[in-house]
Amino acid sequence: MSSEVKTLIQSTTLAENKSLFEKAKPHAELIAALLSGVLIAAGWILDKNELAAASITTYIIAFIIGGFAKAKEGIEETIANKELNVEMLMIFAAIGSCIIGYWTEGAILIFIFAVSGAMETYTMNKSHKEISALMELQPEQALRINDGFEEKIHVSELEIGDFILVKPGERIPSDGKIAKGHTTIDEAAITGESIPVSKEKEDAVFAGTVNLNGSITIEITKPNSETLFQKIILLVQSAQSEKSPSQLFIEKFEGTYVKVILTIVVLMMFLPHYLLGWSWMETFYRAMILLVVASPCALVASIMPATLSAISNGARHGILFKGGVHLENLSHLKAIAFDKTGTLTKGKPEVTDIIAADGVSGEEVLLVAASIESHSTHPLANAIVHYAKKTIDKAFITPERMEDVPGWGVKATIVEDEWKIGKASFVGLDAAENFSNGALEKMANQGKTVVFVQKNDEIAALIALQDVVREETKKAIDQLKNQGIYTIMLTGDSQKTGKAIANEAHLDDFIAECLPENKVEHLKKLKETHSNVAMVGDGINDAPALATANVGIAMGEGSDVALETADVVLMKNDLPRISDAIELSRRMNRIIKQNVVFSITVIMFLIASNFLQFVDLPFGVIAHEGSTILVILNSLRLLKS
Incomplete structure (x- = not known):
């Protein structure tokens, strides 16, 4: 075999191995957890066959493989924040179990903790998948027309004023306007709307959307880095990294809670022996169980997965949230004020x-x-x-x-x-x-x-x-009223026009002859009477009012200006989606409450059972870590439509 052939085979093998590694990388935590489980089973079999040394060695390997990711995360966060966390509690509990000879229980603790960690990572990856899918939609190349000649170039080379040819079935590589031709565009990637839109000369088109029929020549109006498509991706990524008030509270609570639990565990290592007459082994054993069952793993996992899932769900349907705080606030709305022109009409x-x-x-x-x-x-x-x-x-x-x-x-x-x-x-x-x-x-x-x-x-x-x-306005207002929300229109029109529009749209009230600068004052008064108020506008001339409201909602219709002025953006001018966004927020808050109540109940039950000596370490491990997995699975329901 020639050296060239050997080199080719080696390079092909390396490429295949690299490809397999890349595919397996997102599932590394789950693979490690499952491998840890296999080793635990092997260790248990060795122990039953009285091969103690081999059994302990197998358990130690299971500890290292299964617990590495969470231990690394816990130690790094402890060093960075200078505060103990849930991961450190689990490490202490596993080490403590080994010290008193409960190798199997300690290994099972690490295994289930690793599985719950893999589940949480899966949730994060699932929520980011919407953004990854979006990013993959934008073409990397464009067919530029220059002096009658066509040349393929990378989209990053496109400049404002360039003309590109987009054929039927191709995705549009950058924002622009149609210079020649007419077609139908699938804008689902931008607006979440599945019905294609007809486009003619001078109509705006957006990167990532699909040209369904008819070749069109597009004049580029924005550099690739500033397209609406890119702004949407950055907005949702930012929203997923911004934490809601509930999440921030839980994280602050976690640090204090961990210190309190560690203090109680230390006391429990000694006091029951002297006060209740427990043996030293029983005292230490119960302290280790307390360390496991009192850890707030499920409580910590109650909020973030639910918030990320809800933000991803909204993005898939053309509802963009600028952060978890705005998503959470939507469920508390008591009143919504609407601009008239371009919003209700x-x-x-x-x-x-x-x-x-x-x-x-x-x-x-x-x-x-x-x-x-x-x-x-x-x-x-x-x-x-x-x-x-x-x-x-x-x-x-x-x-x-x-x-x-x-x-x-x-x-x-x-x-x-x-x-x-x-x-x-x-x-x-x-x-x-x-x-x-x-x-x-x-x-x-x-x-x-x-x-x-x-x-x-x-x-x-x-x-x-x-x-x-708008045809959908009445339906949208009726939905909001059914949700118990007071609706009012702010318009610069005369009393007669305002009254006619308000009646036709089924609004509760209206304020006519309202100048843009007056809208802020009216919103402040609404906040005094209804506490939580949203403002819905077109995102261009309603910026002060959108900023004054508790939640500013912009009607996007492909407007990147809307992305910069509001807390929530409806990428299509579809008013009923406001009701959908509120319902999504309420669903999220319900699931978070379910998670919090469930996790606290499980912790309290297990702590009480431990003090009464009813619960053993294996059951405590399974019940506690199992509750974390259930909480994450409950949060994943928000990814469904």
Whole structure:
């Protein structure tokens, strides 16, 4: 065999071994725990065959393999924090068991402690899996178009202004806007929404999303390091590292508790012998059992796995939490204040009514109005044009003459007819108020904006427009009210418009004519009456109000600005997800309470049983460490939808 072939075989073998090692690495703790269990079984068999020396040697190896990870963690944390922890209690208990000759019990303690540690690591890995999966979604290469030529480059080389080609089925490598083509995009990685979204020229697209059909050319608008995709990953990673108030309390409690338990254990090594007449062996034995059963392993594991699981669950469904504290606070909300525009409503006016004068065709008036307004950039004009395109299958007419009258409307001439489109005063206030039996007042009471169309000094029609309430708004508000939460809208609109929107959206109350700077004052008053208040806005102009509320919730819709201003971000403008987020928070807090109550109950029962000499070391080990495993498994339920 040639040296080249040998080298190739050796390199292939090394690569395969490295691959196996990488795959096994996340499961190292579990593998060590299981190997420890096998060695314990071997040690027990050797002991039964009266091979004491071999049995003890096997147990010692089991101790080292099974306990290394947790012992290393405990010693490092003790040195870093200068405070004893649960891991150190377990080490002391295992050593103490060996000192009094209970090698099997000490080894079982290490084994179950190692299994519970592996379970906790599994929970952490599972919660981080959502982020790992996200990170793997972003392509590493892009097809850049340069002077008509295509070249494959790494995404880190992309610059603002570059043009890239994305073919059907490919993931978009960086944020940008469509310069050419139209397609359907699967944005589930960003918004959590499974329904694809249609995209046309000038529409924004995001890294990590999938181009389903149609080749598109994208102009890069952000460097790869600043994409919305990267910001989401950093946000969730930050949230998972930020501890909730409950977790911080437990960690502070743990240090004090460990010192108290060690003090009691030391006293128990001597006092029962003199006060209760126990033998020295029994006294030391009971002290070791106390060291095991009084350790707050399950209590310490009650919160963090549950919090991480809930944050991961939310991220998978397009609900991003900036930390455990905000997730925990959501369950305590008593009231939610909503911005109107872009939150409860679609954020842009739509035509709701067209009332034509007697003998006048509404379709013809709409066609003329849209033909004239197509030359304007005003939001109301755009709404009329958009509505006409949807409802009339006719080409627009080109006006012969046009004149814009700022603040009032527009004049135009079409086939010798003089047309005016604008507010009531522009076409004559008296005539406008009397048109169609006072339709103007009726529409105003419904919170609608009215545009009049006049032909040769006669009002031909009125067109009513309104910023329409989102279809899902009513459902979302009803869900929140069913959860016992008071709902209120803060809007800069008039009283009439505010009342109409509030009634349509099923809100409890509204505050109209509310300027952005006034929202903060109203939120402070709400906090005085309801203690815990959330603010829901678009994350752009509501930053002061979002910061003032106990929990700021931003409607994301792909906005990286929302990621920077709120505590909770809904990556799709889907209001019912607020209710889902609150329910997730309540589920998490329920599970945490279950864990805490269960773990404390088990500890108290085992301590009492030990003092009454009812519990032996093997049962104490199994009951105590088993409770830790059950607590972690209970927390894992939050990963489910």
